Amino acid sequence: MRDVAVVGVGMTKFGEIWEKSFRDLYVEAALAAIDDAGVDRLDSMHIGCMTSGLFVGQEHVGSLMADYLGQKNLAASRVESACASGGLAFRQAFIEVASGMSDIVMAGGVEKMTDIGSDGATYALAAAADQEYEVFHGATFPGLYALMAVAHMEKYGTTREMLSAVSVKNHHNGAMNPFAQYPFEVTKEQVESSVMVASPLRILDCSPITDGGAAVILTTVDIAKKLGKPIIKVIGSGHATDMIALHSRDDITTIKATMVAAEQAFKMAGKTIKDIDFAEVHDCFTIAEIIVMESLGLYEPGKAGEAVLKGETGLEGSFPINTSGGLKSKGHPVGATGVAQMVEVVKQLRGEAENGRQLKNNPKTALTQNMGGSGGSTLVHILEVA
Amino acid sequence: MRDVAVVGVGMTKFGEIWEKSFRDLYVEAALAAIDDAGVDRLDSMHIGCMTSGLFVGQEHVGSLMADYLGQKNLAASRVESACASGGLAFRQAFIEVASGMSDIVMAGGVEKMTDIGSDGATYALAAAADQEYEVFHGATFPGLYALMAVAHMEKYGTTREMLSAVSVKNHHNGAMNPFAQYPFEVTKEQVESSVMVASPLRILDCSPITDGGAAVILTTVDIAKKLGKPIIKVIGSGHATDMIALHSRDDITTIKATMVAAEQAFKMAGKTIKDIDFAEVHDCFTIAEIIVMESLGLYEPGKAGEAVLKGETGLEGSFPINTSGGLKSKGHPVGATGVAQMVEVVKQLRGEAENGRQLKNNPKTALTQNMGGSGGSTLVHILEVA
Numbered sequence: 001m002r003d004v005a006v007v008g009v010g011m012t013k014f015g016e017i018w019e020k021s022f023r024d025l026y027v028e029a030a031l032a033a034i035d036d037a038g039v040d041r042l043d044s045m046h047i048g049c050m051t052s053g054l055f056v057g058q059e060h061v062g063s064l065m066a067d068y069l070g071q072k073n074l075a076a077s078r079v080e081s082a083c084a085s086g087g088l089a090f091r092q093a094f095i096e097v098a099s100g101m102s103d104i105v106m107a108g109g110v111e112k113m114t115d116i117g118s119d120g121a122t123y124a125l126a127a128a129a130d131q132e133y134e135v136f137h138g139a140t141f142p143g144l145y146a147l148m149a150v151a152h153m154e155k156y157g158t159t160r161e162m163l164s165a166v167s168v169k170n171h172h173n174g175a176m177n178p179f180a181q182y183p184f185e186v187t188k189e190q191v192e193s194s195v196m197v198a199s200p201l202r203i204l205d206c207s208p209i210t211d212g213g214a215a216v217i218l219t220t221v222d223i224a225k226k227l228g229k230p231i232i233k234v235i236g237s238g239h240a241t242d243m244i245a246l247h248s249r250d251d252i253t254t255i256k257a258t259m260v261a262a263e264q265a266f267k268m269a270g271k272t273i274k275d276i277d278f279a280e281v282h283d284c285f286t287i288a289e290i291i292v293m294e295s296l297g298l299y300e301p302g303k304a305g306e307a308v309l310k311g312e313t314g315l316e317g318s319f320p321i322n323t324s325g326g327l328k329s330k331g332h333p334v335g336a337t338g339v340a341q342m343v344e345v346v347k348q349l350r351g352e353a354e355n356g357r358q359l360k361n362n363p364k365t366a367l368t369q370n371m372g373g374s375g376g377s378t379l380v381h382i383l384e385v386a
Numbered sequence: 387m388r389d390v391a392v393v394g395v396g397m398t399k400f401g402e403i404w405e406k407s408f409r410d411l412y413v414e415a416a417l418a419a420i421d422d423a424g425v426d427r428l429d430s431m432h433i434g435c436m437t438s439g440l441f442v443g444q445e446h447v448g449s450l451m452a453d454y455l456g457q458k459n460l461a462a463s464r465v466e467s468a469c470a471s472g473g474l475a476f477r478q479a480f481i482e483v484a485s486g487m488s489d490i491v492m493a494g495g496v497e498k499m500t501d502i503g504s505d506g507a508t509y510a511l512a513a514a515a516d517q518e519y520e521v522f523h524g525a526t527f528p529g530l531y532a533l534m535a536v537a538h539m540e541k542y543g544t545t546r547e548m549l550s551a552v553s554v555k556n557h558h559n560g561a562m563n564p565f566a567q568y569p570f571e572v573t574k575e576q577v578e579s580s581v582m583v584a585s586p587l588r589i590l591d592c593s594p595i596t597d598g599g600a601a602v603i604l605t606t607v608d609i610a611k612k613l614g615k616p617i618i619k620v621i622g623s624g625h626a627t628d629m630i631a632l633h634s635r636d637d638i639t640t641i642k643a644t645m646v647a648a649e650q651a652f653k654m655a656g657k658t659i660k661d662i663d664f665a666e667v668h669d670c671f672t673i674a675e676i677i678v679m680e681s682l683g684l685y686e687p688g689k690a691g692e693a694v695l696k697g698e699t700g701l702e703g704s705f706p707i708n709t710s711g712g713l714k715s716k717g718h719p720v721g722a723t724g725v726a727q728m729v730e731v732v733k734q735l736r737g738e739a740e741n742g743r744q745l746k747n748n749p750k751t752a753l754t755q756n757m758g759g760s761g762g763s764t765l766v767h768i769l770e771v772a
Contacts, residue, residue, distance in 0.1 A: 001485055053510070054443075054445075057512075057513055057517050058518075059437045059440075059466060059468055060467065060759050060762055060763065062466075062627055062763060063468070063627040063643075063758060063762030063763045064516065066627040073627060073642065073646045074627055075625035075626055076627045077465055077466075078465065078466040079463055080448075080463075080465070081446065081448050081449070081464065092463070095487050096481055098487070099387055099486075099487075100485075101387065101484070101485075124439070126443075127439050127445040127446065128446040129446070130450065135443070241448055241449040241458075241459060242449065242458065242459060243453045244453050248453070372446050373449060376446055377448060
């Protein structure tokens with residue numbers, strides 16, 4: 001397999017973007033990534049999108065987006081793994097470049113979630129769970145993650161304060177991200193007095209409904225050198241699923257798909273979690289960030305919450321997480337999220353993160369973790385400055 | 387890139403299958419392919435599915451199907467390119483094996499279309515067209531293909547009889563396929579007196595709404611040899627898109643995405659259309675088969691209809707097309723169709739086609755052409771007996 005590098009990144013502002021359509025969002029992000037990379041062609045394109053069918057009544061996303069991007073006849077694919085669709089698009093693009101099939105490949109992601117209204121969005125998002133065995137019986141995603149939170153609290157003594165600390169940290173970071181949907185600070189008191197969604201999760205424990213697009217460009221290291229861009233190599237990729245329904249899992253206080261995908265990515269990279277400088281992880285709910293930290297092996301089970309409280313995952317901490325603001329503050333257009341994580345880690349690795357959230361000490365190695373549903377799928381990638 | 391072979395194929399009976407769910411259909415096809423291949427593991431799985439969100443309210447298809455297939459933690463992806471989703475799943479599996487990332491990969495496809503009723507199915511299928519610029523203004527797929535038929539008739543003198551000949555031939559073949567939805571003969575008179583859908587296309591010019599699943603297993607040629615299976619190599623793969631809306635195309639009497647994808651596949655294979663023995667093509671409507679024959683370069687523009695009338699594409703003809711019965715008789719569960727084409731060509735290349743539809747003269751080289759929407763995307767593959 002050939003060495004692969006990310007040479008361009010772009011994204012739209014995330015938010016409730018009434019004036020831009022599904023296709024507009026993708027094309028805006030894609031053009032930004034092309035500009036950033038300085039490439040004069042694409043050989044192929046993979047687009048992560050969870051459910052444009054339910055959100056905007058549109059499928060055939062590859063054809064639509066190649067058309068509107070002005071890339072007539074481009075080999076363009078749409079991939080789906082619920083909220084991990086963006087990470088999956090990145091992996092497909094990585095494999096395609098590594099294989100020798102194509103030299104310059106875009107991995108993009110997009111979702112237009114707000115046009116359908118909140119009942120429609122709840123129905124559409126529930127399609128990431130087991131429709132017949134969870135959703136028909138009343139489960140929603142806040143409800144499923146609330147079950148995980150209660151189990152984690154019961155087993156390990158994880159506290160309300162620890163959940164709040166995730167939200168406060170991510171909003172602190174997101175306040176410095178010009179692309180974030182909610183670029184403002186929140187306090188512990190605000191989180192803890194916000195409206196209850198599914199106990200113990202309050203609205204400020206939950207990532208929002210978001211419109212947005214993101215795109216990155218992958219190519220061979222040889223071509224990357226010719227483009228004169230910083231060489232950010234993809235050194236590890238992992239992909240795993242788990243039982244789709246939460247009630248079928250062996251243990252709901254860990255995410256097994258994340259454990260397996262991380263193990264694959266570390267093995268490919270020849271690294272361990274100790275070699276990683278920072279990460280973007282899938283904080284769809286505050287409890288998710290805590291469980292994922294443990295499933296990645298960054299902390300022993302039951303120890304992650306305490307670490308967040310101590311500030312270890314803050315911008316100045318020993319292992320910064322979600323410098324972008326995460327899904328919580330930056331927003332969570334489900335198909336775009338995994339690609340937007342790549343946008344952030346590439347900016348950090350290049351030293352280009354905006355408005356004071358750039359990590360000090362020249363970070364060299366980053367990890368992204370993007371998951372679908374209640375952990376039914378996970379993509380993990382490791383990137384390194386060459 | 388490594389050499390890749392197809393070592394196992396399986397499919398469900400196609401039809402209106404009330405007693406099996408979305409997940410049942412996929413798992414049945416997948417288990418049949420695993421049995422046929424004799425493999426004891428999968429490294430990865432790509433599932434073509436157009437719009438399970440709109441048909442059955444279920445996304446996160448990779449996680450769901452890995453779970454129900456008993457393949458816990460498998461890297462499982464869903465891909466979508468409207469009615470070409472199955473062909474796209476095959477291409478992704480091919481690239482993944484060729485790259486060296488994985489050794490044994492399933493390419494499957496599934497759609498459960500009949501549960502939603504015909505209005506719902508029409509809405510769901512229309513998501514393959516440009517929702518904003520075609521569907522909102524009243525276009526449906528029979529309508530779009532009717533426009534192509536009228537233009538082809540006007541430009542080349544293509545006749546009603548030529549369209550009928552496609553339907554009669556495909557039903558003749560499908561009558562010998564135990565997996566076909568409509569395994570019976572139709573006469574020219576029946577086609578021409580069947581109910582009008584969108585002039586000039588009648589109901590017997592149209593492929594049906596279908597439930598079904600199909601799966602194939604790809605691996606390296608080295609592993610294929612150890613399995614003791616006939617070596618059916620994948621020697622060419624092409625993938626292209628075109629403007630999604632029919633009104634944006636340069637010429638609606640050809641399918642440009644098919645021309646480009648075929649050119650790529652022929653180039654990779656080092657072959658021309660003259661080296662191919664037979665093909666499965668995307669006859670979603672009778673006119674589509676005629677246009678695709680021309681877009682593949684098998685006949686000059688305007689000459690394909692006459693060839694069908696003369697029987698050149700029949701089982702005993704010089705270039706048999708749709709020996710399976712095609713989408714018309716076998717059925718068209720949109721996400722499964724591209725994979726079901728593979729099932730048929732592998733059976734033919736192995737000499738295993740059932741009930742008298744096996745081609746004589748030991749065919750060695752086959753082509754599949756699977757397209758999305760009104761030709762907004764196409765996958766072309768070339769397989770050869772090693």
